[in-house]
Amino acid sequence: MPAACESVLEDIEDIVSAEDLKPHDRQFVRRNVFPKVRKRNSQKNAQTDDEPPSDSIIPGVQKIWIRTWGCSHNNSDGEYMAGQLAAYGYKITENSDEADLWLLNSCTVKNPAEDHFRNSIKKAQEGKKKVVLAGCVPQAQPRQEYLKGLSIIGVQQIDRVVEVVEETIKGHSVRLLGQKKDNGKRLGGARLDLPKIRKNPLIEIISINTGCLNACTYCKTKHARGDLASYPIEELVDRAKQSFQEGVCEIWLTSEDTGAYGRDIGTDLPTLLWKLVEVIPEGAMLRLGMTNPPYILEHLEEMAKILNHPRVYAFLHIPVQSASDSVLMDMKREYCVADFKQVVDFLKEKVPGITIATDIICGFPGETDEDFQETMKLVELYRFPSLFINQFYPRPGTPAAKMPQVPAAVKKQRTKDLSQLFHSYNPYDHKVGERQRVLVTEESFDSNYYVAHNPFYEQVLVPKDPLLMGKMVEVNIYEAGKHFMKGQPVSDARVHTASISRPLAKGEVSGLTEEFRRSVQNGTKWKAQPNAEIPVKARLSSWMALQLPWQQEGGGLKILSVSLALLAVLVMFFYGGMKTEL
Numbered sequence: 043m044p045a046a047c048e049s050v051l052e053d054i055e056d057i058v059s060a061e062d063l064k065p066h067d068r069q070f071v072r073r074n075v076f077p078k079v080r081k082r083n084s085q086k087n088a089q090t091d092d093e094p095p096s097d098s099i100i101p102g103v104q105k106i107w108i109r110t111w112g113c114s115h116n117n118s119d120g121e122y123m124a125g126q127l128a129a130y131g132y133k134i135t136e137n138s139d140e141a142d143l144w145l146l147n148s149c150t151v152k153n154p155a156e157d158h159f160r161n162s163i164k165k166a167q168e169g170k171k172k173v174v175l176a177g178c179v180p181q182a183q184p185r186q187e188y189l190k191g192l193s194i195i196g197v198q199q200i201d202r203v204v205e206v207v208e209e210t211i212k213g214h215s216v217r218l219l220g221q222k223k224d225n226g227k228r229l230g231g232a233r234l235d236l237p238k239i240r241k242n243p244l245i246e247i248i249s250i251n252t253g254c255l256n257a258c259t260y261c262k263t264k265h266a267r268g269d270l271a272s273y274p275i276e277e278l279v280d281r282a283k284q285s286f287q288e289g290v291c292e293i294w295l296t297s298e299d300t301g302a303y304g305r306d307i308g309t310d311l312p313t314l315l316w317k318l319v320e321v322i323p324e325g326a327m328l329r330l331g332m333t334n335p336p337y338i339l340e341h342l343e344e345m346a347k348i349l350n351h352p353r354v355y356a357f358l359h360i361p362v363q364s365a366s367d368s369v370l371m372d373m374k375r376e377y378c379v380a381d382f383k384q385v386v387d388f389l390k391e392k393v394p395g396i397t398i399a400t401d402i403i404c405g406f407p408g409e410t411d412e413d414f415q416e417t418m419k420l421v422e423l424y425r426f427p428s429l430f431i432n433q434f435y436p437r438p439g440t441p442a443a444k445m446p447q448v449p450a451a452v453k454k455q456r457t458k459d460l461s462q463l464f465h466s467y468n469p470y471d472h473k474v475g476e477r478q479r480v481l482v483t484e485e486s487f488d489s490n491y492y493v494a495h496n497p498f499y500e501q502v503l504v505p506k507d508p509l510l511m512g513k514m515v516e517v518n519i520y521e522a523g524k525h526f527m528k529g530q531p532v533s534d535a536r537v538h539t540a541s542i543s544r545p546l547a548k549g550e551v552s553g554l555t556e557e558f559r560r561s562v563q564n565g566t567k568w569k570a571q572p573n574a575e576i577p578v579k580a581r582l583s584s585w586m587a588l589q590l591p592w593q594q595e596g597g598g599l600k601i602l603s604v605s606l607a608l609l610a611v612l613v614m615f616f617y618g619g620m621k622t623e624l
Contacts, residue, residue, distance in 0.1 A: 101208040102131035107141035109162060112149025114296040114331065116177055118238075118247035120147045123176065123195075123203040125238035129551050130204045134239060141171065143211060145203075148177035150262040153435040160188055172210050176200070178266035183439065184219055191215055197252070197266055198222050201232035221268065234273060234281040237553045243545040244483045244512050246285035247294045250278055250314065251306075254299040256334065259374050259441040260406065260434070267298055270306050275314050283321050288552050289545025291326045291512055292483050293318075301333030301341075311337075312344035315354070322353045325514040325540035327481055329499060332359040335377040335385050342385065346392035356393050357499035359428075360385060361401035365420035366413035369406055372445070379420070386424060397498045399428035404460055405453025406434050407445035414456050418463060427469035427500070433457040470500065470522035477518055478502065480529060481540060482510045494529070501526040512545060514538040 106127055110120035123145060124134050135141050144166040148159040156179055166173045173192050180186075180194040193210040195203055196219040209216045222231060231252045240246065251272035257264065282293055295318075297303065303311045311333075322328055330349075338345060338360065349356050362382045364370055370378060389396050402417055421429065433453050436443035480494035480502045491503035492510055494517070503526055504510060504517055515537050517529030531537075546552060 099212050101211055103133075104142035104211055105133045105135045105140055106143050106145055106207065107135055107138040108145045108147065109138075110147040110177075111155045111159060112147075112151060112177065114247050114294055115249050115252075115298065116147060116149055117241065118249050118296060119176070119197065119200050121238040121240055121247065122232065122236050123147070123200050125551050125553065126201070126204050126236060127207060128239055128549075129237040129554055132207070134549065139169075143172040143174060143207060145174045145176060145207070148175065148179035150178040150182050150266060150437065152432065153437070163188060163192070174203075174206055174210050176203075178263055181219060181267075182262055182265035184217065193217065194219060196220065198231045201236055231271070234277050235284070235553055237551050239549060239551055240290075240546070242484060243288075243548055243550070244290060244541070245292045245294060246282070246290040247296055248278060248281055248285075249273070249297055250295050250300060251297045251303050254297075254334075255302050255305065255337075256299070256376060257374055259372065259445075260403070260437065262437040262440055263298060265439060270299075270302050272304050272307050272309075274307065275304075275309060275317055278314060279317050279321060282318055284553060286321070286323055286326065286542055289512075289541040289543050291540035291545075292329065292481060293322070293326070294329045294331065296331040298332075299334050299337065300331045301337030305337075310341060312341050312348060315348045319348070319351055319353060323540070323542045324353075325481070325538045326542075327353055327355055327495075327540075329355045330358055332361060334375075335360060335362075335381045338385055339377075339381060342388050342392075346389060349389065349393045349396060352497075355495065355499040356396040356497055357399070358389065358396065359399040359401075361430075362420065363401060363403050364406060364409070364413065365416040366409065369409050369413050372408050373403075373406060373442075379416075395498050397427055397500060398424065399430070400426050401430040401432065402460060403432050403434050404456040405448040407436075407442055407447055409448055409456075414459075418460065421460065421463055425467050425469060426464075429464050431457060431460050431464065465524065468522060468524055470527050473500075473519050473527060474522050475519060477516060477532065478527075478529060479514060479516050480504065481514050482512065491528075496527075502529045503527070504529050504531060507531075510537070512539065512541050514540050 108120055108124050110117055127145075128134050138144065144162070146159060146162050146166070149155040159177075159179055163173060163175070175189065175192055175194045176197070178197065180189055181197050183189075184194055193206050193215050194217045195206045198221050199206075199218040202218055206216045206218060231249070234248070251270060253268040253270045254264065255270050285293060301311055303309075303314060315328075315330075318328060338358075345358075348354055349358065360382065362379070363373060363375060365379050367378045386398050389398065402421070404414070404417075433456075434442075434448070436447065478496045480496050482492050482494040482504060484493040485491075485506070486493050486503060490506065492506050494502045494504050494510075494515070496502055502517060502519070504515070510531065516532045516535035518532060519527045519529050521528040
């Protein structure tokens with residue numbers, strides 16, 4: 043590469059080299075240019091002249107298909123990215139075939155999830171689709187072979203998804219994988235007040251922190267999400283208030299470990315929860331996300347009080363992973379089985395009827411038959427109504443992947459044995475005949491029922507009556523299955539509307555400020571007109587003024603885009619005088 047290309051450009055004028063024509067010389071050349079008449083005898087030529095150049099792409103008008111794998115945190119990120127893109131003018135479609143670009147939001151927890159992600163990339167490429175990758179897989183390992191040449195947006199950079207999509211549509215490959223910091227301190231991630239499109243307009247997913255304090259030997263997510271970084275309480279409360287104003291009646295708090303919330307900013311989870319409870323309207327509900335045993339142990343008394351609150355589901359997801367202390371030590375889980383039992387026993391005593399959900403990994407490296415039998419005994423003891431059983435998959439780059447592995451056949455058999463034990467009991471049979479208060483928020487997968495949850499976040503299927511959606515109703519339980527109950531609304535009971543305002547329509551963008559609406563409206567006017575009809579100066583000023591409100595702090599990608607635009611202006615100015623010689 044010439045030495046001139048290795049120097050840093052301090053100013054746009056540095057792009058003009060010594061060999062380029064000076065303005066005076068350029069004007070002299072123009073005088074010697076004579077127009078040449080082109081014959082236009084064919085309809086084909088006329089059509090060609092009317093078409094824009096092949097590289098004239100107007101961002102913000104394409105259709106985008108978004109696919110998300112993994113946890114509720116990842117789903118929240120997907121909702122935020124969809125909202126920003128839709129607010130900018132892109133159409134979010136559920137039809138992957140008609141989309142111009144696929145935004146694939148990945149999960150790195152297990153091999154099958156990454157396999158689906160990889161296959162989707164291949165399918166998109168075969169279909170000649172533009173591709174933008176997001177989520178934990180490319181964040182953790184951006185140099186993987188199958189990711190080469192593709193645009194990537196990091197888990198902390200989702201507020202810049204519009205920029206990445208825009209450049210990708212233009213044919214560029216862009217990667218934003220940095221961390222957000224304030225005076226050197228790592229932040230929780232993108233702002234919480236970004237526009238979003240909720241998958242379910244009645245449910246708001248709020249990430250209270252990113253990352254965690256653990257270093258589990260099997261976990262790949264840590265490589266992507268990093269260490270703990272919590273959002274301030276006031277920002278989380280404001281987000282909850284905004285959600286309720288937009289018709290939300292159920293909030294899910296999520297993170298890699300909700301129990302660790304606040305340790306990095308001098309507060310804790312109970313303090314946050316009490317603040318949130320103050321703003322939850324009557325009939326609306328709050329659901330807590332996953333918490334590891336070590337951090338909830340310190341707050342058991344306060345957590346019991348919060349979980350007894352009428353507007354908080356008596357539900358907690360506490361992964362145990364194994365009932366063997368030796369396996370837990372190899373996992374570096376930082377607790378023993380006795381700690382887990384202490385948490386569960388205390389909450390069951392202080393919060394009658396509470397639902398405890400847990401996770402178990404079958405076949406972790408070094409797990410013996412005796413270790414696995416301890417896990418079986420734990421499940422038999424507590425008969426968890428919600429149990430997530432995972433066969434161990436060694437994730438590349440994790441310490442567990444280098445440990446001596448349990449044979450695949452053994453892992454598969456243990457997974458099968460535990461699944462059989464789980465399906466041997468029915469946790470809801472004793473509830474048939476009960477009268478329960480439920481909040482209706484979703485439609486069942488088979489579309490035959492609406493899905494509601496009682497105060498213990500147990501699933502209750504109710505008749506598919508549109509008048510029930512978003513309502514708190516009383517039902518009589520008349521049937522129970524392994525994972526659900528069925529309830530019939532009580533005729534004489536009061537139906538309470540949980541939302542304090544009309545919920546947004548499905549696909550409607552949440553959180554649009556007037557400032558944002560004006561900026562996008564101005565930008566849309568600019569984009570809607572053909573370039574040839576707008577003076578160069580006007581086009582450039584409009585382009586530079588189109589800046590999304592959440593991007594005011596600047597960024598390297600925008601600087602590069604502005605520089606390219608200015609370079610294009612110089613080229614147009616240079617060749618403008620010779621435009622008539624075709």
